[in-house]
Amino acid sequence: MNQRIRWGVISTARIGAKAVIPAIQKSNNGIVAAVGSRDLEKGRTFANHCNIPKVYGSYEDLIADPEIDAIYNPLPNGLHGEWSIKAAEGGKHVLCEKPLASDAAEAEKMMRAFNSRGLLLAEAFMYRFHPQIQAAKTLIDEGSIGKIHLIKASFGFPIKSEDDVRLSSALAGGGLMDVGCYCVNISRYMTGEEPLEARAFAEFGADSGVDERLAGMLVFPGGAFAQIDCSFRTYYQQFCEIRGSHGRIVLEYPFRADLVKEIVVHLWVNHEGKDDYRQIAVENPNPYTLMAEDFADAILSNRPPRFSPDDSIAQMRAIDMLYAAARE
Numbered sequence: 001m002n003q004r005i006r007w008g009v010i011s012t013a014r015i016g017a018k019a020v021i022p023a024i025q026k027s028n029n030g031i032v033a034a035v036g037s038r039d040l041e042k043g044r045t046f047a048n049h050c051n052i053p054k055v056y057g058s059y060e061d062l063i064a065d066p067e068i069d070a071i072y073n074p075l076p077n078g079l080h081g082e083w084s085i086k087a088a089e090g091g092k093h094v095l096c097e098k099p100l101a102s103d104a105a106e107a108e109k110m111m112r113a114f115n116s117r118g119l120l121l122a123e124a125f126m127y128r129f130h131p132q133i134q135a136a137k138t139l140i141d142e143g144s145i146g147k148i149h150l151i152k153a154s155f156g157f158p159i160k161s162e163d164d165v166r167l168s169s170a171l172a173g174g175g176l177m178d179v180g181c182y183c184v185n186i187s188r189y190m191t192g193e194e195p196l197e198a199r200a201f202a203e204f205g206a207d208s209g210v211d212e213r214l215a216g217m218l219v220f221p222g223g224a225f226a227q228i229d230c231s232f233r234t235y236y237q238q239f240c241e242i243r244g245s246h247g248r249i250v251l252e253y254p255f256r257a258d259l260v261k262e263i264v265v266h267l268w269v270n271h272e273g274k275d276d277y278r279q280i281a282v283e284n285p286n287p288y289t290l291m292a293e294d295f296a297d298a299i300l301s302n303r304p305p306r307f308s309p310d311d312s313i314a315q316m317r318a319i320d321m322l323y324a325a326a327r328e
């Protein structure tokens with residue numbers, strides 16, 4: 001195998017062009033070798049725009065290319081499982097967009113398809129690779145804010161088009177699947193636990209049928225509560241606060257740090273009765289590049305990716321619990 005992983009991209013998805021393809025092209029161990037689209041002409045235009053040398057007019061042909069080592073799958077959510085499994089059947093490792101699957105059962109099926117072939121699968125939650133997340137996690141693990149009591153996490157934006165795949169229930173759209181999944185993920189990551197219970201309220205669109213706004217709560221075994229909210233119909237918001245017994249951490253741009261220039265972690269602690277506030281400046285590298293480099297390095301070094309599909313299955317279980325609660 002080459003020392004640079006040769007990536008193939010399934011579809012002309014916007015997130016590929018905007019973030020992930022340029023990030024792989026800047027990575028130290030990968031190249032974007034080909035793209036496959038259902039429409040060859042659309043694929044050609046996309047390949048020109050993104051500077052990709054090879055174009056296929058079907059996903060099957062891309063997967064069959066022996067000169068591709070790994071597939072990046074940014075299809076609509078409801079197609080993540082089907083096409084990741086087809087890629088595994090074609091012998092390819094897959095970095096799949098979030099959420100990994102439509103539900104936990106499908107995520108388990110995906111993991112089996114990859115494990116049985118000795119192939120790697122990872123969910124493209126790039127935010128976890130950002131230094132601010134690592135800084136916050138280290139502060140928590142060192143006990144800086146004490147025992148975690150509450151996590152508040154929000155992510156939402158006003159959707160621009162009623163034709164967006166995010167509003168398609170057939171393609172597993174919905175606010176929780178699209179942006180709320182980050183809030184669930186950061187709550188699980190910061191507590192290091194899986195939720196025992198969930199409560200949720202949602203507004204399901206009369207036309208779309210998907211949750212266009214959702215607010216939920218997760219209860220963790222160590223006693224932490226997570227309040228999460230997401231929306232397609234509300235003013236733009238991304239935010240996370242982790243409140244402990246004697247301190248709190250605020251992340252102003254926890255999920256899309258790439259959209260701003262400077263990132264600081266806000267830390268308040270009460271030390272021996274005295275309150276202290278600090279801003280911790282962290283570097284702001286491209287988290288998409290860090291994620292792509294980790295996945296490519298995992299293939300090259302024959303090691304698991306930093307975040308395993310087991311984590312994605314537990315993540316999908318938490319999402320399933322929130323949907324079940326919202327539909328009650």
Ligand SMILES: NC(=O)c1ccc[n+]([C@@H]2O[C@H](COP(=O)([O-])OP(=O)(O)OC[C@H]3O[C@@H](n4cnc5c(N)ncnc54)[C@H](OP(=O)(O)O)[C@@H]3O)[C@@H](O)[C@H]2O)c1
Pocket residue numbers: 011012013014015016019036037038039042043074075076077079097098099124125126165177178
């Ligand atoms: N990590 C992040 O920062 C981030 C950000 C945004 C989105 N995402 C994730 O990335 C994925 C794609 O999101 P996006 O907004 O980039 O998608 P998008 O622009 O709507 O693109 C989806 C692509 O899927 C292909 N496709 C195949 N079957 C389709 C169908 N039935 N309907 C519509 N498209 C179909 C199309 O490509 P062809 O016509 O070329 O085949 C289309 O261009 C989602 O899973 C989303 O959650 C992640």
